[in-house]
Amino acid sequence: MSDKLTKTLNIFVRTVQTGSMSKAAADLLMTTSAISQQIKQIEQDVGLSLFNRSPRELTLTEAGELYYQSCLQMLAVATATSEQLQHLQNCPSGQLKLAAPVGFGGGLLSEPVKHLISQFSDIDVHLTLSDEPIDMIRTGIDLVLAIGPLEDSNLIARQLASWPLILCVHKNHALAQQPKITLDDLKAHNRIAHIAVDPALTHLTRGESTTLPKARIAINNMQTVIQFVLDELGYAILPEPEVRNFLATGELLEICTDWQLPHYDVFALTPARDTLAAKTKAAIKALNASFSAI
Numbered sequence: 001m002s003d004k005l006t007k008t009l010n011i012f013v014r015t016v017q018t019g020s021m022s023k024a025a026a027d028l029l030m031t032t033s034a035i036s037q038q039i040k041q042i043e044q045d046v047g048l049s050l051f052n053r054s055p056r057e058l059t060l061t062e063a064g065e066l067y068y069q070s071c072l073q074m075l076a077v078a079t080a081t082s083e084q085l086q087h088l089q090n091c092p093s094g095q096l097k098l099a100a101p102v103g104f105g106g107g108l109l110s111e112p113v114k115h116l117i118s119q120f121s122d123i124d125v126h127l128t129l130s131d132e133p134i135d136m137i138r139t140g141i142d143l144v145l146a147i148g149p150l151e152d153s154n155l156i157a158r159q160l161a162s163w164p165l166i167l168c169v170h171k172n173h174a175l176a177q178q179p180k181i182t183l184d185d186l187k188a189h190n191r192i193a194h195i196a197v198d199p200a201l202t203h204l205t206r207g208e209s210t211t212l213p214k215a216r217i218a219i220n221n222m223q224t225v226i227q228f229v230l231d232e233l234g235y236a237i238l239p240e241p242e243v244r245n246f247l248a249t250g251e252l253l254e255i256c257t258d259w260q261l262p263h264y265d266v267f268a269l270t271p272a273r274d275t276l277a278a279k280t281k282a283a284i285k286a287l288n289a290s291f292s293a294i
Contacts, residue, residue, distance in 0.1 A: 190234030
């Protein structure tokens with residue numbers, strides 16, 4: 001409801017409750033003539049007289065009583081809505097619609113989601129995992145986690161983390177049996193790749209850059225890339241946080257460690273709005289804290 005309409009309704013209601021335009025004017029810090037003009041405009045808009053006028057008092061007509069009750073209902077709804085909106089703005093609550101790459105469902109989101117639902121009892125989390133582009137406006141998603149580099153868009157991007165990419169192979173793969181693996185050794189084996197991840201490698205001491213052999217298997221889902229490496233189909237560039245447990249147990253091995261891959265950046269994307277709901281702010285804060293500790 002617009003501020004102008006709310007003001008008009010309040011003028012009418014106060015006039016009814018005080019029984020006098022002059023008293024309503026005093027209460028609302030307005031002039032009596034301004035109150036009178038507003039009442040006349042309302043009557044003109046509805047096409048009916050709302051007051052029985054006498055030198056001593058104002059009483060409502062039948063139409064006036066109906067209009068008065070409607071005003072009370074509309075003002076009550078406006079007040080309740082304003083309070084609910086204020087609550088959404090200041091207190092994290094409601095359903096948080098979060099979208100993230102499929103690989104984040106392997107444990108990266110457990111800690112921040114646990115924090116949100118334990119810290120804020122009025123927040124419910126609706127999580128969508130997808131490696132495909134998501135239309136935030138059409139789907140009504142509050143927050144999208146995305147891997148950089150990002151395409152130009154009208155979304156607001158906030159960087160949450162920068163994590164390393166590493167070259168990995170399964171411990172039982174033929175490559176893992178060699179005492180020292182060079183880039184030339186990779187040419188005789190299958191490379192598995194995510195279709196969006198194909199960075200150059202830089203030598204740690206010599207500073208030269210190179211690329212890996214062409215991928216024999218290209219996949220649009222990082223979890224499948226990881227699974228194929230675990231199934232010994234070949235080697236691949238993998239995000240270190242998503243395979244950390246496999247590295248710790250020795251199931252996966254990092255290879256060609258004298259070559260360095262770039263980090264990949266994780267961003268929180270939100271629609272380009274002047275303000276964010278408190279639930280979205282709380283989610284970004286929880287994600288940032290959790291990802292920074294990884």
